[in-house]
Amino acid sequence: MYRILRKQRLNPTVTRMVIDAPKVARKAQAGQFVILRVKEDGERIPLTIADYDAMAGTVTIIYQIVGATTMLLDRLEQGDAILDFVGPLGRPSEVKHLHKVCVIGGGVGCAIAYPTAKALHENGAEVTLISGFRNKDLVILQEEFQAVSKTCHLVSDDGSTGKKGLVTDVLKELIEQGESFDEVIAIGPLVMMKFVCLLTKQYSIKTIVSMNPIMIDGTGMCGCCRLSVGGEMKFACVDGPDFDGHAVDFDEAISRSSTYREHERKAREEACNLFHKEVAS
Amino acid sequence: MYGIPEFRLPKTIVQQEIEGLKEMGVEIECNTVIGRSQTVDELFEEGYEAVFIGSGAGLPNFMNLSGENLKGVYSANEFLTRCNLMKAYQKGGDTPLQRAKRAVIVGGGNVAMDAARCAKRLGVGHVYIVYRRSMEELPARKEEVEHAMEEGIEFLLLRNPIRVLGNEEGWIRGVECVEMELGEPDESGRCRPVEKNGSNFVLEADCMIMAIGTSPNPLIRSTTEGLETNRKGCLVCDEQGRTTREGVFAGGDAVSGAATVILAMGAGKTAAKAIDEYIKNKQ
Numbered sequence: 001m002y003r004i005l006r007k008q009r010l011n012p013t014v015t016r017m018v019i020d021a022p023k024v025a026r027k028a029q030a031g032q033f034v035i036l037r038v039k040e041d042g043e044r045i046p047l048t049i050a051d052y053d054a055m056a057g058t059v060t061i062i063y064q065i066v067g068a069t070t071m072l073l074d075r076l077e078q079g080d081a082i083l084d085f086v087g088p089l090g091r092p093s094e095v096k097h098l099h100k101v102c103v104i105g106g107g108v109g110c111a112i113a114y115p116t117a118k119a120l121h122e123n124g125a126e127v128t129l130i131s132g133f134r135n136k137d138l139v140i141l142q143e144e145f146q147a148v149s150k151t152c153h154l155v156s157d158d159g160s161t162g163k164k165g166l167v168t169d170v171l172k173e174l175i176e177q178g179e180s181f182d183e184v185i186a187i188g189p190l191v192m193m194k195f196v197c198l199l200t201k202q203y204s205i206k207t208i209v210s211m212n213p214i215m216i217d218g219t220g221m222c223g224c225c226r227l228s229v230g231g232e233m234k235f236a237c238v239d240g241p242d243f244d245g246h247a248v249d250f251d252e253a254i255s256r257s258s259t260y261r262e263h264e265r266k267a268r269e270e271a272c273n274l275f276h277k278e279v280a281s
Numbered sequence: 282m283y284g285i286p287e288f289r290l291p292k293t294i295v296q297q298e299i300e301g302l303k304e305m306g307v308e309i310e311c312n313t314v315i316g317r318s319q320t321v322d323e324l325f326e327e328g329y330e331a332v333f334i335g336s337g338a339g340l341p342n343f344m345n346l347s348g349e350n351l352k353g354v355y356s357a358n359e360f361l362t363r364c365n366l367m368k369a370y371q372k373g374g375d376t377p378l379q380r381a382k383r384a385v386i387v388g389g390g391n392v393a394m395d396a397a398r399c400a401k402r403l404g405v406g407h408v409y410i411v412y413r414r415s416m417e418e419l420p421a422r423k424e425e426v427e428h429a430m431e432e433g434i435e436f437l438l439l440r441n442p443i444r445v446l447g448n449e450e451g452w453i454r455g456v457e458c459v460e461m462e463l464g465e466p467d468e469s470g471r472c473r474p475v476e477k478n479g480s481n482f483v484l485e486a487d488c489m490i491m492a493i494g495t496s497p498n499p500l501i502r503s504t505t506e507g508l509e510t511n512r513k514g515c516l517v518c519d520e521q522g523r524t525t526r527e528g529v530f531a532g533g534d535a536v537s538g539a540a541t542v543i544l545a546m547g548a549g550k551t552a553a554k555a556i557d558e559y560i561k562n563k564q
């Protein structure tokens with residue numbers, strides 16, 4: 001069992017948990033993920049490691065409540081425990097060779113962008129950060145971002161916080177102003193990553209994306225997380241999750257990610273009803 | 282406990298085996314992935330004198346067909362994991378599994394039979410086994426084939442998929458196949474299947490399960506120095522289960538490629554004797 005040491009709500013649907021998991025913390029690096037299972041017979045869900053402290057033996061996760069399992073996870077409080085918590089899985093992000101990088105986080109993807117930005121910063125790279133959210137209520141991790149970046153840009157779809165617009169607007173502006181980057185690292189919704197890649201391709205800037213396909217096993221057993229990268233089949237869990245964004249077939253990934261959308265909607269409704277009844281009684 | 286269905290290997294039997302080991306004092310560390318959360322070298326550093334690798338079947342093989350990444354196309358590993366390990370077959374399991382009407386299983390081994398029978402038992406109306414050779418060459422055990430036939434699995438032998446067809450929403454709607462005939466024997470000694478020109482036909486399907494083997498998981502071999510593997514990625518071992526690295530032994534699918542529990546348990550017992558000897562001789 002893996003005890004929840006701290007729980008903090010970052011916005012109405014996003015929560016941060018610090019988990020006591022010394023073995024995972026000892027090995028964790030930016031870009032890697034864990035797979036957790038809340039209860040027996042429960043789903044195994046992958047979550048990227050949002051932060052880690054090898055000395056304290058803790059691993060931080062940040063999750064958005066999207067389905068039945070994250071709803072169940074969110075019902076656990078400080079002091080409760082998670083049944084299974086395995087990791088670190090996947091290949092770490094490659095940060096050592098970079099000097100000047102633009103890190104882009106979209107929505108809850110910022111939880112994954114943060115450890116990468118932090119690792120870059122600690123390695124002495126100059127980090128420009130762009131984060132985008134739908135509106136001001138969904139903003140997370142701004143203080144953390146500021147601490148690890150030279151400049152930090154915030155945009156929102158509706159203009160309720162930061163500049164109104166998309167992360168690609170800011171990126172384009174920076175490039176047009178003459179900023180040059182060794183690499184752009186984009187982490188967020190598939191559509192956002194797709195458009196960042198379309199833009200950076202025009203300017204021939206190498207772009208790394210962190211893919212988060214549906215996963216079951218997480219150790220290269222099931223092939224569920226397969227993607228087409230440069231025309232080849234890759235498994236996000238063992239070959240990734242970071243890939244060359246210019247080689248990823250985003251349209252296929254977007255289609256595959258919708259496989260269980262209908263099922264997920266029903267499961268969420270059922271879980272809502274169940275929890276609602278429990279609260280009522 | 283992982284992929285093999287209850288009707289073929291009841292979980293109570295596996296559980297008894299596990300309980301037996303626990304009673305003998307074996308400690309089982311869950312939530313540990315050797316090659317990621319810990320390496321083989323670190324196990325030696327912790328004071329273990331020998332390591333046995335029984336990491337089993339690994340990455341599923343696909344055929345690189347166009348449309349293979351459409352929704353509704355699974356590896357047998359994914360399908361069986363969802364169904365058996367994650368208990369999608371019973372009420373209360375949280376892991377989703379698509380409810381299909383017509384399923385095409387590609388391959389002719391035991392795993393293909395397992396996947397076909399699981400699909401049928403989950404209520405799929407038509408379940409087809411598509412295999413490129415004839416009944417004679419089916420690699421599955423004979424009784425597995427008989428059971429599959431008894432349960433109404435439809436065998437399409439001497440057929441091979443060449444393309445997966447999809448609809449506008451990105452779901453599979455059918456599999457284009459071609460008829461095959463057997464030619465001269467190849468290096469495996471089996472007759473080589475050859476495509477019959479112009480024999481293409483479309484098999485309507487909303488689910489396709491690829492059961493054409495696996496290649497061993499790369500996590501351990503890529504993080505352990507001195508472990509030799511063959512061209513298929515299987516660990517190279519002698520008859521006693523000794524790998525090319527001193528103190529490291531291995532057995533089961535990680536060595537043989539996908540095979541049976543029976544062979545894997547045999548390999549484990551042989552290696553156990555060799556490990557016992559190795560440690561005694563060291564002192």
